[in-house]
Amino acid sequence: MKLNDRTWTRWCLVMGMLTALGAEADPPPVNGAQGSRLHGSERFETVNIPLESFELAAASSGAACTKSAMMMGGRLVGSQVCAGANPPVWFLEGADLVGTSFRAPFEGRSVKLTIEEVRCHVDITGPAVACTAQNLTDGKAFWEYRVTAAMEDSPSQPLCPTGSGFALASPHAWSTGGELLPNPEYFTFACAAKNEGTASQPFFVGGGVIAKCIDWGYAPWATTFPQAVALDYHQLCTRMAMADYCGEGRSNTLDGTPLKFMNTQEANQLITGDLPATLDGYSLEAVWKVDDCGGVRPLCLGKKRWDTLPLEATCVNRKLVLAPRPTRPCESMDLSFHATETLLVSYSLFIDRSLVTFMDAATNSYVTTTAVTVEPLTVEGGSSVTGVHLDLDANGVADVTPFTAQRKEGPILSPKLPVDIRTRMGSFIKPLYRCENTSGGYLLTDDSQCERLPGYVLKALNGDQGIEGFVYSSVGVTSTGQRRPLKLWRSLRTPVVYVTSTQALTGFLFVRDLGYLPAVGQLPGRDL
Template sequence: MIGIHRTCLKMWIGAVMLTTASAFAEPPEPPEPPPTNGAQGTQLHGTDRFESINIPLASVEPSAPPAGVTCAPAKALALGGRVAALQGCSGGSPPVTSRFLEGPALVGTSFRAPFEGRSVKLVITDARCHVPIKGPSKPNCTPEEILDGTAYWEYSVTASTNDGTTMPLCPLGSGFALPVPNAWSAGGALLPNPDYFTFACTPKNEGTDELPFFVGGGVIAKCIDWGYPPWAGAYTPDLALKFHQLCTRMAMADYCGEGRSNTLDGTPLFFMGVQNAIAISTNGRLPKWLGKDNGYSLEAVWKMSACGDVRPLCLGKTRWDSLPLEATCVNRALDLHERTQPCEDVDMGALAGTTLLVSYSLFIDHALVSFRANGTSFVTTSAVTVDLKTHSWGPDVSAYGLDLDGNGVADVSPFVPMRMEGPLLSAKLPDEILKRMGKLITPLYRCSDGLGHYLLTNNSACDPRQGYTRLVVNGDRGIEGYLYSAVDTTSTGQRRPLKLWHHPTLGLFATSTEAPDGYTFVRDLGYLPSVGQLPGRDL
């Protein structure tokens, strides 16, 4: 095996394991699911502490049989969206020869999974019929619906560690989880393995059908409901696995394929397959915006490489301009198929027949970048643009330029980029999110004195004694974006304070997370969110 790329080797092993399922000739690809409204997430399973666990089916321990019945050790099976336990039995009146446990009959059944060098015990405490997040259907989980795959049981599960602590496996969202076959790597890769399954927590939609806002849960469950489960149904087994992996990477905005999210939980998403993407294209080029008031910006085209890695073919221009560098590509550089051109310039017609997904996002976070001129004058803003031909990725922000007039072209300016401060909640947060976050966030106002000096502050009057007034860009009322107004004391270090500084001699202001030379501290303005953090915890 010397010389085989590690990722290719992984996919070769997976292919061997799927040989039986893929041995027959594949029928023509069916029509893809229609374009879908959804919301991005930051976790695969939505279990917080237990994201890394894979559950051995062999660890099943069913509830006690009826009085007078003796049963052999149980065997568990995971198939499609189902998990069930089977036992051979004897005794009882009338005689019981076997037990088949699924749905409510699984309540009391436990599994044990490796966890942090020890193990965690998972106990099913309740069962109900899963209500999909997409569509009006409310199945009843009749035997016919279960058999034909139009309905699934979901389960409430507790997790108990060796130290005796017991907690809900799904701390947010619906509180229930779907059983999903196969295992997952720590880097978010789907690992076909018939001996394992996982629990995928389901989210709770606290928004509307038109503008969903999903709290809690994980992207695995979302992708299942969006029409991309990791098992055969509308697609062959191999194609179903590919679409599911594409979907989970897309839903987490996992641009580097490392299992690390580059979005904020609940970010509204609109996505489609290649057939629908070509249908909305003009001369093969995707539109830059979609939706009401062109609110959704082209985010990415997601494609699987020959070795099975999922990464974007490209990013949209707006995503490049708004993308924070925090929490991205820890172990490798951002490796796009199309490195120096945005998705708007890619010919979708040439990709007909390719297995891919196209995503549009209502971005709720933007990159906040500090610029400096003449060593003492500063401006901190999310009104930036990126030169893709010179962008080297990582901490280098030299490819960023000011775009204070909002025309998508770098301003002619003495200011040069200094530092990426982090993500900032967008000034265009949807009304549903603004309503829910309420007093937990505070606006930042973009101000100027008309003399080339700038101020970013939480004072809506822009410190008028200094001659500053709000600087409006594209009708945004001079609001740069939103900060958290208080730090989450349970997530120490996950949010950094953004501070206002003042130069006592020059009378100039600076807004940054670090003190500029010669400037003195004025006040804390609020806290920057962390990429991958869950605003849903604050709602």
């Protein structure tokens, strides 16, 4: 049987349905508010905008006029044709679009999107390119738009609540599962990130991955690559940027996470033979490929971007879970055999550690630490503490101790963050210090003087200068993500006994917040 495009699509859909029917039921994801989003517009994340809904700032008087809008690559262009006018056709682009609007279906109603301001976009790779007519035509420069969104029964609000507050116009539509739907009659506003660092040490937060992928050179229109390949690379890039290992539109990463990546051609120019396990201090994470049905999943997964985020919780279809497997090492892939394929290779840091609270029930004392061992058959990630044991001397062997694991407080940033990453994050992160006394008392605090408690000194492990890790110094007060403050508590019975925890403990008095755990949907430093 010869398969035409429609038959092939139907076959892929049927196979997908069969796979889903064979999957086990799974509870709702625990990290529903994703750390990285496609558009970065939070409430209006799934809005696809019909180009035909274009409205001018003011209706024309006199002559009969028609209006329309179109996407020319990354250029949003409006037009007005008025019979008998001179000239009969007006084109609007850039600042001429201020005051114009679009209407898009949203939650059973419609949302009005109004362009309030237009400026030349400065992408995250730099340097700035002026929005001259030639640069715009050549696709070297783009306009970006500050847009407000208004429902009939509520006041207008910024479409891009985080990042720079501006958005790029990007052609085509998107499904709620993060699938690019080629359709020239639609476009979306893709919120751009903001540099919260410096020019020499940038640290971009907020926005969405669509705008980032455009800046990285993987736009959903023909540029370096022909149109069909460009669409595949854009889909690959967005899945990779979100660490969407299951291809379901669910993120397995947090905003601001460092990442290195390259396409097939770049990899073959840089590397001969198998992929290196590390690249500039980053570890080989995954090789991403578009399959025959248009879906994107890793061919192999060497590591998760955040070890402490539960991979299974983001996969509605449990059969899509691709845990890191030594039996399918990415290092064994020789990309010279894939030279004509559309692939992306990602490298990421071992950026996080799991902070776990242990309790000695006999003495009602606690230890909170990342110094743990995990039993070989235990899958890291999630809230379970089964198979997690105390290892305070960090020798890789579980301590013989009355302390048992109570809960995972959450992730903290590793004390081994590269110096350049620590510099870029600057005041957005702060260290947690590990202190100990000769009686075995243990303290985790943001005070390098160990709260000035008698007998307590910094305890260094493997040259880490007594730093357990890093937490956010502050987080967004308006973000839809979680706020997870890590708190210091003091014993009511024994004033020199402290514990560090996100939760209140019986017999302990709250002292102060130490910082915030990196959390899904949250941005660092937004209320500094």
